[in-house]
Amino acid sequence: MSDAESKEVPRPPNAFPEAVGSGKPKVASIPQSNARPASRRNRPAPARAEAGPRETLSQDALEAARVLKRKHRAYYDTDPKGFRAL
Secondary structure: OHHHHHOOOOOOOOOOOOOOOOOOOOOOOOOOOOOOOHHHHOOOOOOOOOOOHHHHHHHHHHHHHHHHHHHOHHHHHHOHHHHHHO
């Protein structure tokens, strides 16, 4: 019995050996914080310039186009050029 106990069964080789040198090299990641840096934390937000009539009209036209695309999606999906021309 001692002969049977001393015999070890060899392990089978891995079915999927790892390829050496494949993929991107691993780089230590730098932890990122969502907090703003201390130098900007207590400053007020910069004031935005008042939009002129051209910018306002352009923004309103874009919003109207988005609403119409959603409302008439079937027509827009079948004929986008015709939709824009109309």
